[in-house]
Amino acid sequence: MELRYFILRRILVIIPTIIGLTILVFLIMWAIPFDQLIAPYIHQKGLSRAQATLVVEQQLGFYKNDPVLTYLFYLRDLFSGNWGIMFGSASPYNGPVINAIEIFLPNTIQLAIGAVIVSMAISIPVGTYIGSRPNSLGDQFGRVFSLAGYAMPGFWLAYLLIYLFAKNTGILLPVVPWGGNGLNGYYSSGHLVPWIPIQVNGHPVSDLTSYPTHVLLIDSLLNGNIYWFTKAVEYLILPVLTLTYGILAGLLRFIRAGMVDSINQEYVKTARAKGVPEKTIIKRHVRKNALIPTVTVLGLLVAGLLGGAVAVEFVFGYYGIGYLTVLSAEDLQVWAVMGTTIVFGIVLVIANLVVDVVYAYLDPRIRY
Amino acid sequence: MVDVDAFKTEIAPPRKIHPKVEEMKTTGKLFLTNKLALVGFTITSFYFILAILDAIYPQYLGVANDSTYLSWVPGGTPTTIQPSQLLSPSLTPAGGWMFILGTTFYNMPIFPAMLAALKFDLGYSLAIVMIGGGIGVVIGVISGYMGGIVDEVMMRVTDIFFSVPFLVLAIAFLFVFGHVLSSVVYALIIIWWPIYARLTRGQALSTKAMNYVESARAAGSSKLRNIFVHVLPNVLSPVYVQFSLDLGTIVLIFSTLDFLGIVNGNPNVPELGSLIVAQGNGLSWLIAGYWWPAIIPGIFLLIFTISINLMGDGLRDVLDPKLRR
Numbered sequence: 001m002e003l004r005y006f007i008l009r010r011i012l013v014i015i016p017t018i019i020g021l022t023i024l025v026f027l028i029m030w031a032i033p034f035d036q037l038i039a040p041y042i043h044q045k046g047l048s049r050a051q052a053t054l055v056v057e058q059q060l061g062f063y064k065n066d067p068v069l070t071y072l073f074y075l076r077d078l079f080s081g082n083w084g085i086m087f088g089s090a091s092p093y094n095g096p097v098i099n100a101i102e103i104f105l106p107n108t109i110q111l112a113i114g115a116v117i118v119s120m121a122i123s124i125p126v127g128t129y130i131g132s133r134p135n136s137l138g139d140q141f142g143r144v145f146s147l148a149g150y151a152m153p154g155f156w157l158a159y160l161l162i163y164l165f166a167k168n169t170g171i172l173l174p175v176v177p178w179g180g181n182g183l184n185g186y187y188s189s190g191h192l193v194p195w196i197p198i199q200v201n202g203h204p205v206s207d208l209t210s211y212p213t214h215v216l217l218i219d220s221l222l223n224g225n226i227y228w229f230t231k232a233v234e235y236l237i238l239p240v241l242t243l244t245y246g247i248l249a250g251l252l253r254f255i256r257a258g259m260v261d262s263i264n265q266e267y268v269k270t271a272r273a274k275g276v277p278e279k280t281i282i283k284r285h286v287r288k289n290a291l292i293p294t295v296t297v298l299g300l301l302v303a304g305l306l307g308g309a310v311a312v313e314f315v316f317g318y319y320g321i322g323y324l325t326v327l328s329a330e331d332l333q334v335w336a337v338m339g340t341t342i343v344f345g346i347v348l349v350i351a352n353l354v355v356d357v358v359y360a361y362l363d364p365r366i367r368y
Numbered sequence: 369m370v371d372v373d374a375f376k377t378e379i380a381p382p383r384k385i386h387p388k389v390e391e392m393k394t395t396g397k398l399f400l401t402n403k404l405a406l407v408g409f410t411i412t413s414f415y416f417i418l419a420i421l422d423a424i425y426p427q428y429l430g431v432a433n434d435s436t437y438l439s440w441v442p443g444g445t446p447t448t449i450q451p452s453q454l455l456s457p458s459l460t461p462a463g464g465w466m467f468i469l470g471t472t473f474y475n476m477p478i479f480p481a482m483l484a485a486l487k488f489d490l491g492y493s494l495a496i497v498m499i500g501g502g503i504g505v506v507i508g509v510i511s512g513y514m515g516g517i518v519d520e521v522m523m524r525v526t527d528i529f530f531s532v533p534f535l536v537l538a539i540a541f542l543f544v545f546g547h548v549l550s551s552v553v554y555a556l557i558i559i560w561w562p563i564y565a566r567l568t569r570g571q572a573l574s575t576k577a578m579n580y581v582e583s584a585r586a587a588g589s590s591k592l593r594n595i596f597v598h599v600l601p602n603v604l605s606p607v608y609v610q611f612s613l614d615l616g617t618i619v620l621i622f623s624t625l626d627f628l629g630i631v632n633g634n635p636n637v638p639e640l641g642s643l644i645v646a647q648g649n650g651l652s653w654l655i656a657g658y659w660w661p662a663i664i665p666g667i668f669l670l671i672f673t674i675s676i677n678l679m680g681d682g683l684r685d686v687l688d689p690k691l692r693r
Contacts, residue, residue, distance in 0.1 A: 337536050
């Protein structure tokens with residue numbers, strides 16, 4: 001099969017998968033007793049039972065007694081860009097779900113991309129080093145050290161980093177600012193800026209005049225505001241480090257295995273016999289081939305990070321998509337839960353697709 | 369004249385060793401040469417023995433009924449305490465050997481609480497991996513062997529389950545089945561089987577083309593027999609590896625759920641993550657310099673997950689013929 005048809009087929013398969021996913025999630029949400037669904041409105045917003053029922057049925061459009069019609073209407077609206085409304089009491093956003101995703105998703109993407117860049121920068125040289133000396137002391141130490149990052153809960157690692165490096169209180173190097181109460185980031189103009197208190201040292205966030213991407217790092221640059229740019233970088237350090245250490249082990253394991261695999265290949269022996277210096281062999285012949293399978297994990301890592309950064313987002317009060325998912329699920333915001341689920345599903349399927357295509361491009365032996 | 373008989377020796381008939389046993393012996397030998405895997409295996413076994421001992425003889429290591437933390441609370445009634453009231457770890461604690469690692473929320477001794485939590489964590493993660501893994505393996509092997517439309521449908525369903533965000537499912541299950549730990553366990557089982565289904569399917573695809581399966585089919589072996597007698601036993605080695613790694617992963621997931629405050633309605637069910645979080649005080653106590661409530665259970669958990677990962681890596685090296693040296 002040609003690559004074109006392969007891609008086309010995979011894209012067509014996405015649609016039934018996503019629809020199946022929405023049906024499954026809808027069924028799960030529908031199975032929740034109605035009393036539970038309206039309970040947040042009664043207890044936290046002080047509405048009467050009848051009023052709460054009215055909110056859920058008429059404003060949200062969720063009819064417990066008519067699941068088929070509710071779902072079909074949702075599906076129709078989904079394709080016209082109306083992803084429903086959320087009225088969470090605990091969730092940090094009220095309004096159209098699609099806007100919430102638009103605001104929260106870029107923050108998580110920024111976090112994931114930062115973590116991938118830093119972890120690649122670390123794991124390629126380290127992986128090359130330990131992969132060319134398998135089973136040496138350095139190799140074993142490197143493996144255990146990277147494994148530790150994978151084997152500890154993300155939030156606990158965040159605790160440790162805060163304990164060691166947090167500004168003013170850190171016991172090792174008290175220089176890195178962290179957190180900030182996430183809820184403070186919500187300010188009157190309706191824009192969310194993650195993890196930044198409304199005002200820092202007399203610089204209000206509203207110094208910025210436009211928020212085209214909802215990512216402070218980029219918005220501040222577009223506004224030419226260096227103060228907020230440095231703040232954005234500072235507050236990114238600890239979350240990115242936490243995520244980086246978490247994915248390092250997976251990357252290192254792959255690069256190391258690839259190195260070990262290709263170091264015994266015939267072409268490496270040929271290069272050695274020709275008298276090519278060992279350094280050049282490792283760089284040109286071994287590492288290049290070892291990195292091909294690594295590309296495949298990378299896509300899946302990004303997909304995993306988008307969904308798996310929840311705990312880190314919570315520790316640092318970082319407004320990402322995981323934060324939105326958990327809070328809206330606790331609030332039983334049906335449409336918000338459906339919306340974020342769809343986003344996760346699409347991200348996962350697309351990541352898989354991109355990985356396959358990139359792999360076919362990099363390794364000419366693979367044909368579809 | 370040479371006495372021929374003197375040179376005759378008794379030749380023992382070749383001992384019949386089952387090929388499976390032979391295979392296991394080689395595997396075991398290879399496994400033992402990998403130092404890191406051996407260390408991992410030893411420590412993991414130690415944790416399991418600890419948990420089993422604590423379950424069998426609760427009167428020595430734990431208390432008879434430690435299904436909640438409350439049985440460890442001095443005086444029996446939980447009270448919130450100031451961090452300055454926490455006892456720090458010391459080699460000669462005032463309250464007896466139980467207090468050797470200090471105290472945490474409710475002024476509860478950390479050491480026995482950790483053992484109780486370990487027992488729960490290991491028990492639940494074993495149950496989840498076994499049930500979820502079992503379902504996944506059966507689905508995967510059938511899907512891989514049958515191929516065609518059955519395979520396509522089963523794999524699309526697997527894809528759907530694969531992309532359900534776990535946290536959403538766990539939270540929804542808490543509302544559907546009530547705020548108890550078992551709701552989270554159901555959610556985890558539902559999330560866990562797709563990994564095994566994919567893993568087994570891939571293996572089954574290559575195994576069903578093997579000559580011995582072909583000949584079994586030619587000899588008139590039924591589909592069912594082929595799947596479960598000829599294919600299934602030969603696709604399991606990557607499953608064992610995944611199994612061992614997942615035991616650690618599930619404990620990590622439990623602790624994350626605890627941190628997010630959604631594992632159950634009762635914060636007093638022993639669980640290593642809830643010890644680290646210390647009812648939301650872990651981080652603030654840590655920053656204030658009271659490090660032990662968050663750090664000690666964390667290290668206890670970390671040592672377990674590192675060892676089980678080392679063991680799993682070692683198993684992978686040994687069971688995967690491509691990686692065998």
